[in-house]
Each structure stands twice: as structure tokens, then as C-alpha cells.
Amino acid sequence: xxxxxxxxxxxxxxxxxxxxxxxxxxxxxxxxxxxxxxxxxxxxxxxxxxxxxxxxxxxxxxxxxxxxxxxxxxxxxxxxxxxxxxxxxxxxxxxxxxxxxxxxxxxxxxxxxxxxxxxxxxxxxxxxxxxxxxxxxxxxxxxxxxxxxxxxxxxxxxxxxxxxxxxxxxxxxxxxxxxxxxxxxxxxxxxxxxxxxxxxxxxxxxxxxxxxxxxxxxxxxxx
Amino acid sequence: xxxxxxxxxxxxxxxxxxxxxxxxxxxxxxxxxxxxxxxxxxxxxxxxxxxxxxxxxxxxxxxxxxxxxxxxxxxxxxxxx
Numbered sequence: 626x627x628x629x630x631x632x633x634x635x636x637x638x639x640x641x642x643x644x645x646x647x648x649x650x651x652x653x654x655x656x657x658x659x660x661x662x663x664x665x666x667x668x669x670x671x672x673x674x675x676x677x678x679x680x681x682x683x684x685x686x687x688x689x690x691x692x693x694x695x696x697x698x699x700x701x702x703x704x705x706x707x708x709x710x711x712x713x714x715x716x717x718x719x720x721x722x723x724x725x726x727x728x729x730x731x732x733x734x735x736x737x738x739x740x741x742x743x744x745x746x747x748x749x750x751x752x753x754x755x756x757x758x759x760x761x762x763x764x765x766x767x768x769x770x771x772x773x774x775x776x777x778x779x780x781x782x783x784x785x786x787x788x789x790x791x792x793x794x795x796x797x798x799x800x801x802x803x804x805x806x807x808x809x810x811x812x813x814x815x816x817x818x819x820x821x822x823x824x825x826x827x828x829x830x831x832x833x834x835x836x837x838x839x840x841x842x843x844x845x846x847x848x
Numbered sequence: 849x850x851x852x853x854x855x856x857x858x859x860x861x862x863x864x865x866x867x868x869x870x871x872x873x874x875x876x877x878x879x880x881x882x883x884x885x886x887x888x889x890x891x892x893x894x895x896x897x898x899x900x901x902x903x904x905x906x907x908x909x910x911x912x913x914x915x916x917x918x919x920x921x922x923x924x925x926x927x928x929x
Binding site: 665668669672675676686687688689691719720721735736737738 | 856858859860861862864868881882893896903904905906915916917918919920921922
């Protein structure tokens with residue numbers, strides 16, 4: 626019988642600088658950066674180190690653990706991938722440790738909880754991470770989308786093929802079309818249309834700013 | 849008006865909220881959920897979930913209004929500070 630691998634935690638003795646060094650390049654790939662209020666950043670990270678000493682991992686200092694490892698994994702910092710839509714609306718993560726890369730003054734967001742109703746530009750990845758001819762699955766809140774890099778730019782469509790529910794984000798690009806990886810159904814990524822009757826998929830507007838790809842979506846997630 | 853603050857001892861926004869209320873001489877009841885244990889903790893988490901819809905802090909209850917997050921603007925409005 627093979628033994629189930631055990632989850633590895635952070636080393637004891639981890640410092641604030643260790644956390645910064647490890648997190649900064651990761652959140653940059655998600656379209657975020659550390660808050661420009663450096664004292665505030667240190668305060669949050671200091672709290673995370675206390676939590677690390679208590680629990681063995683760097684859980685969000687502003688949310689409570691439920692005891693269910695699967696649920697609690699979603700509030701290990703940085704938790705941006707699990708709350709993309711909500712954080713895009715706030716322009717920061719729940720703690721304000723991270724802010725959208727395009728926000729100049731993170732101090733203005735402290736103590737502000739504007740959650741716009743309606744459509745929000747949600748950053749999904751850096752344009753340079755998905756070269757032309759590639760497609761990638763991204764989960765935004767509860768919605769699974771596929772973001773394709775076609776010859777004339779980025780397009781976002783539902784990740785779910787209408788044939789047998791295959792994952793289009795794992796499919797193969799052919800010009801402006803994606804072939805579902807399961808049975809090859811073809812969709813035009815620009816408008817979600819397919820030759821099969823009644824099988825078109827939903828599309829979402831995309832934009833690219835400062836090297837980050839955004840998908841316009843309706844905020845649905847609630848804490 | 850009765851003010852109740854559900855917070856976590858580790859949460860910077862909870863500290864800011866406390867400071868903000870105190871500096872405006874607002875009296876409030878404070879419950880730091882992460883410092884509770886056992887049933888008490890579970891009950892507090894359930895209450896927070898029920899009134900706020902989630903498990904994010906701080907949660908400030910002013911009368912019948914529930915504010916999730918440190919929302920200075922809204923607190924100011926509700927308490928006419």
C-alpha cells in the first residue's frame with residue numbers, strides 16, 4: 626500500500642522578507658502587487674507569521690479557518706485565485722495586502738469597501754504567459770472560462786463544451802478556433818459559435834492593459 | 849445605538865476598526881472569534897456566517913445594519929460621526 630503524501634508546510638523561522646520574496650513574483654502573474662503602504666504590508670505579514678507559528682501555514686489573518694482542510698486551503702495567502710471576481714471589484718485582496726497592479730496609491734483603498742454591482746474587469750493572467758496559439762482554463766468565482774490567444778488578440782469563452790462538457794481550456798487552437806480536447810468539436814473563440822446546432826457557448830469581453838489580460842464578468846461571489 | 853464588533857485578533861482591519869471606533873468615543877462589544885475555543889468558537893462562526901453571509905472579518909453590527917470589512921465611510925454614516 627502506498628502512503629499518502631503529507632502536506633508540506635512552511636519552515637519555522639520564515640521571515641517577512643522570505644514571504645515577500647516568494648509572493649511578489651507569484652501575485653505579479655495574477656495582475657497584482659503588494660500594497661504601496663509598506664508599513665501596512667509588514668503588519669499583515671507579521672500577523673501571518675504569528676498564524677504560521679500557531680498553525681503551520683500562512684492563513685489569511687482576516688478570515689477564520691473552518692477546520693475543513695479543503696475549504697481552509699482557499700484562505701492560505703495569497704488567495705487571489707479563489708476570489709478573483711470579488712477582489713477585482715474591491716481592487717485589492719480582502720486584507721488589502723495585495724492591490725491590482727494598476728492601482729497607484731493603495732493607501733486610498735484602506736478602509737474602503739466599494740463592491741460595484743454589475744460587470745467588473747477581472748485580471749486573469751499576464752499576456753506573456755499565454756503565447757499566441759495557446760488557450761488556458763481560468764476559474765473566476767464559480768465560473769469556468771477558457772481564455773484563448775488568437776492571431777488578433779485574447780478572447781474568453783465558457784470552458785465547457787456543449788457536446789459532452791469537455792474542458793475547452795485544455796483544447797487545441799487552430800487560428801481563431803479551439804478544438805475541444807475530448808472529441809474535437811470546434812468553436813470560434815471570437816463569438817463562441819460552432820457548426821453544431823444549438824451548441825454555441827457564451828463569450829466574455831476581454832481587454833489587455835499594461836501586459837495584464839482582463840475578462841469582463843459579473844460579480845457573483847459573496848464571502 | 850448598540851455596536852458589536854466581531855473580529856479576529858490577527859486581523860489588521862479589525863485593529864483599525866477598533867481604533868476608529870475608540871477614537872470616536874463609540875462604545876462597542878467586541879468578540880474576537882479566533883480566541884474562542886470549542887463550541888463557543890463554532891457558535892460564533894455560525895453567527896458571523898448567518899449575519900454576514902461569510903467568514904470574513906471584521907463584521908460590525910450597528911443596530912440592524914451589518915457592515916462586512918472595515919468600511920469607515922459606512923460606519924461614519926450610520927453613527928453620524
